Amino acid sequence: MYRHKFVVLIVIVFITLLTACQQPVDQDATPKENEKEEETKSPEIDESDLISSIVQAAEQGKILEAPFQTETTSFLDIKEEWGDPDQVDQAGYGYYAAYEDRNVTIGYIQEGAVFDVRSYSDDVKSIDYSMMEEALGEPDETRYYGEDHIYVYQLTDDIQLKFIIPQSGETVHHISVFNQSTLEQTEHEYVLDIKGLSGHLPDETWSSMLTWRKDIQVFAQAYENMWLNGPDQPMVALTFDDGPDEEDVTNSVIDILDEYGVKGSFFFVGENVEKHPDVVKKADESGHLVLGHSYQHKNLKSMNFQGVVEDLQMTEAAIFEAIGKKPAMFRPPFGDTDFDVVNASKQEKYDIILWSIDTIDWADGAVSEEIVENVLSNVRNGDIILMHTTKERVETPKALPMIIEELQKRNFQIVDLETMLGINAYK
The missing domain is CATH 3.40.33.10 (CAP)
Structure with a gap:
């Protein structure tokens, strides 16, 4: 019995000594591990x-x-x-x-x-x-x-x-x-700043528009199917948004263009095309371009990709019903464009056409003299000029003859977008 107790005692002593020998090794290892952790941590910075x-x-x-x-x-x-x-x-x-x-x-x-x-x-x-x-x-x-x-x-x-x-x-x-x-060291394409002034806009609206102009100019250069202007040649394109209308503003503009023998490019709203197909046919039969400007003039950036696709298709169907042609050019309302709008346009085989001169005829209070001034004080080779033909825009037809006559005096050729950009207007 005593021998048994002695053996147990020896075992306990041996285990105690072994543990004591191992303890310093464990204690030594812990700081090294902590040091490694501290080395991998980046110091906190104020x-x-x-x-x-x-x-x-x-x-x-x-x-x-x-x-x-x-x-x-x-x-x-x-x-x-x-x-x-x-x-x-x-x-x-x-x-x-x-x-x-x-x-x-x-x-x-x-x-x-x-x-x-x-x-x-x-x-x-x-x-x-x-x-x-x-x-x-x-x-x-x-x-x-x-x-x-x-x-x-x-x-x-x-x-x-x-x-x-x-x-x-x-x-x-x-x-x-x-x-x-x-x-600025890189070779730039011929890209024009967007011009046009107005004293009729609230400061906040004007500031937002200037920011948009800078941003869209950069954005557009990333995509082959976006256009702000044409080539560095003495030609300009007159473009007209939002029609046709019920008060004959669009009709008046067509008649003026025909009188001067120049071609225009009309970006029509789909539901307006359905309401006034005779005006659309008149524009087409007179040799002007009939193009798409959304179906209901909603901001397409508020839609997802599929929503933009459906809007393009509805607008195209309305134009095809009126003139038997499917446009291949498109202008988003307000010029607002994002990746979904660009990619949906590519899928549906559209070029996006913006502008380099905004006449700001859309501002309440704009008069014909201001519209003319925005064109003639800013015009450059390859400008795409933005105007509108809704029923409220009665000053635009008043300004148009003065714009055409002075541009012709300055030896600018007034052409449609197909001629200026060298791309197809229709599919």
């Missing part, structure tokens, strides 16, 4: 220090997450270091390459130089407007694009730092370090 660091990098044309510098870096160098991007999209005059795992997007021109570097990092997404304003003051410019607020700080003559905050959110979605001078 928001004011973060914004200061962002600005310092941006002044050199960089973001914190990438060593690449706008203007001096070529995208070929980036590909050599980082490999192929996850996705490349064309936008305006440039291309955007997304490296999703790095939370970085690179904007570059066809010649290769980088003009924009964007960060989508978690640190950036911790910044809200109040932090930004406290650190940097009020932005030099605030823009709106789609559902985003864009807050712009002009850091140098060439470099802008932009904070992009969605309207539906409170914190930054991404930042952009943008170099305008680099973007």
Whole structure:
């Protein structure tokens, strides 16, 4: 019995000694593991220090997450270091390459130089407007694009730092370090700014329209089926939206065009075509283009892809019923266009035609002299000129003879859109 107890005692002592020997090893391992965890954690950064660091990098044309510098870096160098991007999209005059795992997007021109570097990092997404304003003051410019607020700080003559905050959110979605001078190095197509002034619009409406003009000009350049103007040649196109009408404004415009022997392009609303098919036939038989302008003049950006497709098809059916032709050109109401509108138009084999001169004859209070002035003080080679033929637009027919006569004196050829753009008006 005593021998049994002695054996048990020896076992207990042995286990105790073994445990004691092992304990320091475990204690030594724990700090190393903690050290590894601490090494993988990025240190917490105070928001004011973060914004200061962002600005310092941006002044050199960089973001914190990438060593690449706008203007001096070529995208070929980036590909050599980082490999192929996850996705490349064309936008305006440039291309955007997304490296999703790095939370970085690179904007570059066809010649290769980088003009924009964007960060989508978690640190950036911790910044809200109040932090930004406290650190940097009020932005030099605030823009709106789609559902985003864009807050712009002009850091140098060439470099802008932009904070992009969605309207539906409170914190930054991404930042952009943008170099305008680099973007201007690329070879641009012949693209005209959209012109036209009015003293009849509320300040808010005018401001929104100016923003739209800038945004749509960039947006349109990314798509082969979108047109703002024609070629750099002494020709212009007179275009007329929203008709036909019940008060003979559209008829009057057709008669004036016929009198001067020039061709116009009419973007008709589908339900109006069904109400006044004789006016539509008259336009077609006189040699003018009959094109689509939606079925009920609703903003197509409020629809999804299938909704836009159905609207295009209904408008096309109405025009086909009236003249036996299916248009291949289309103008969205208000010029409002997004990816669904573009892609639906492509599917249905439409070119989207916008404009480069807005006569703003649609503004309440607009008079013929102002309509004429908007054309003649701005006209350039290849301008597409926007006018309207609803029943309220009685000043437009008054302005039209003066516009035609002066354009002809200046040796501009007045042509329809098919002639100007060299694309088919009908399918």
